[in-house]
């Protein structure tokens with residue numbers, strides 16, 4: 001197996017590019033794909049301050065390093081979600097999934113000299129994700145996604161960042177698209193883009209890894225010596241997107257390039273047809289009475305969730321977004 005670029009000995013095959021690469025040229029491929037996504041979708045302008053959502057997993061740590069390699073100013077934000085099942089799947093381990101994830105992030109940031117911000121949801125907001133899920137009786141990813149979006153938005157606005165970058169990769173985006181298309185969730189299809197512009201008190205949101213698959217970001221980490229949290233979130237089991245990922249993996253094995261064609265074909269030829277206004281930047285939003293976040297209601301969804309879970313206040317919780325979609 002020879003590298004397509006230098007004909008040296010290859011360490012990885014990438015069937016969708018019909019090519020093999022040595023370590024050096026595979027890492028370059030990852031940088032080039034990230035740069036291409038950033039440029040094609042005007043994700044980050046020169047001089048923009050970027051806040052990277054870091055979880056300790058392969059995608060977010062790869063993204064953080066890639067942004068630095070591409071010359072961007074990127075700080076990280078880690079949110080401690082209080083997810084407690086331990087690394088070996090034992091519930092109520094003293095060192096839980098979130099603790100281990102946080103350690104990976106801190107070690108990585110310290111080794112690179114990157115600036116890391118942290119928010120602990122238990123300490124600062126009085127609840128954790130397992131409790132929120134039990135209280136709302138919804139899959140944990142609903143309250144988790146809502147919490148993360150809210151806190152990243154607020155930290156970016158408060159910290160004067162121009163853009164929030166997340167590590168969603170091609171597998172993630174293709175799976176969300178697949179799920180939304182299966183159910184014809186036209187509102188979500190309208191907002192499924194690798195860039196959501198700033199407006200209405202929200203920062204710009206970008207997904208610079210949309211041209212890389214999960215396997216490729218994992219290989220990027222291994223080949224560049226990034227020590228990431230390998231365990232999957234123990235609360236992910238109820239997440240429908242995992243099933244869609246399996247289906248797309250099968251299709252990809254039979255026909256390499258399927259995920260890319262599906263996702264980028266949608267963006268090129270179909271996405272526009274679903275745009276019809278909605279809560280985009282053009283619609284004027286009010287401000288939450290509790291925290292000041294932009295919202296179409298008196299109180300934002302995060303403050304309603306917090307009130308319901310902590311029992312402080314009596315506000316009905318209504319979760320309308322799914323992870324990875326929309327604001």
Ligand code: Q46
Nearest residue numbers: 140141144145233235236
């Ligand atoms: S951390 Fe949170 Fe994820 Fe765990 S509960 Fe779901 S959304 S799976 S990226």
Ligand code: ZN
Nearest residue numbers: 003006022025
């Ligand atoms: Zn090579």
Ligand code: ZN
Nearest residue numbers: 288291300303
């Ligand atoms: Zn609020």
